[in-house]
Amino acid sequence: MKIVVLVKHVPDAQFDRHITGPNNTTDRDESILSELDEYALEAALQLAEERGGPKAGNEVIALSMGPSGAVNAVKKSLQIGAYSGVHLSDDALAGSDAAATSLALAAAIGHLSADGRPVDLVLTGMASTDGETSLVPAQLAERLSYPQVTFASSLEVTGGQVRARRDAGHFSETVEAGLPAVVSVTDQINEPRYPNFKGILAAKKKKITSLTLSDIGLDASQVGLAGSWTVVESADARPPRTAGTIITDEGDAGIKLVDFLAAQKLL
């Protein structure tokens, strides 16, 4: 089975994150592999291992689109266990919205299928931890004319069919789709493995392919700000919250709390 895992290099949520520049894009210094993508990678590795791993012809390819630093998300994925990596990078991609991103990723997946071994499964996290739109899996599936299974909390692949469990509001669903498919997974699906020393050494020998727009058959007008269908006109930092009244319980804090709620007209 040939599995592509989409991995994104995102600003570390442990630090303050910023929107900068004339086009209101996210500052990508201090970036890491999006935590939610590790679950997708783990799911891919488990599916490949169940099928005999690389010796049996399985592939787990970590694909990242982004500026030069995004190669770090690919490297981290290789350390965790991805078999090979692809970094799609081109200055023209900067500022792509979900629609333009899905176009570029669909073209990259087409490129990866062009060796005569088509991609069977595209796995993603439930959302990126920066944009958080969760649009890309759905838009990528639409671009590729693949079924999409999103927010999977369990995943099985048998006989060319994906079977997943997902929680959708008031319902719990079992969902089936034929391959090839796009599947996004939640953080409930597994416990991602950590890179160990052996994995870090092995990663140095794994192949990272660099792709540019011309490799995937797109031109600059189709992606980036030029190819995006939405524009961010302004971005304002929210004033930071400041601490209010802090009291220490002296046996009557519950009553004082109700007094506070009443004063705020919240009862």
Added chain:
Amino acid sequence: MANALVFIDNPGAALKKSSLELLTIARSLGETAVAITGELTDDVAATLGAYGASTVYQPSLANLDEYLVGPKAAYLAAAVNASGATAVLLDNSPEGKEIAGRLGIKLSAGVITDVVGVEADGTAHKSVLAGSYTTTAKATTPVTVLSVKANNVEPVAAAESVAPTTATVEVPADAAANSARIAARTEKPVSGRPDLSEARIVVAGGRGVDGDFGPLEELADALGAAVGASRAATDAGWIGHDAQVGQTGVTVSPQLYISAGISGAIQQKAGMQTSKVIVAINKDAESPVFEIADYGIIGDLFKVLPQATAEIKKRKG
């Protein structure tokens, strides 16, 4: 020709508040049409008319619910073409966002999610990076697709009620091909409390509740609130994952958020820092949650919460 099209998935016997909010926003954009799936009852049709919907579209296929979003997006694209609408409004649920995403590709239309406000020209306001920024965004395409968060406008009926006409939209025959099928669906037990994502008040617990959500549930019921939890509490299995507030769970923005026994790690903060008023109760005076709380109590939640619950019951008589 409608200006705005509102998608309402299975309205059931009565429209939800969030649907009324979408209709209220749609009317500010111009003439409004509605696309529904499922049955259209007389009551729902009357409410749609009261909120100014001139046309109600229904799909030619009745079994769209057997599939994940693909065929619904195909139906909605056909309804946009039939109505001529230039703005499409959907709710901001995961499914709403996915339909919006696929619809955007089908129509070559810009999609904006997590919208908290819409101006008359379709410019949208949203909050990003876990509430640390507010942005203004706009589609540059002829059609704009917006998924709108609940609780940001008060539903208001139209000045004049209309009797909507109904029309059937042909769903393309190939819409279900290449779509994921729902093989089984079970309803989760209903708590009787409001939905976490839409609740006006949320009472949330973390590691400090030590397995016992009882005092939080009692306070929540006295306040008419939803119960939420930190990831530490859901990972420990003390409460279902559906209750998780934070970056990988539900993002909430209620009038009042009461945090009990949660230290306030950044991922938790990310899910609740746009709440209007934040109250924190924690034994540890050094907890980061106190940095953002409007009212903080350094104390034992097992003493403070029951006392507050009893006091609320007393005052409410």
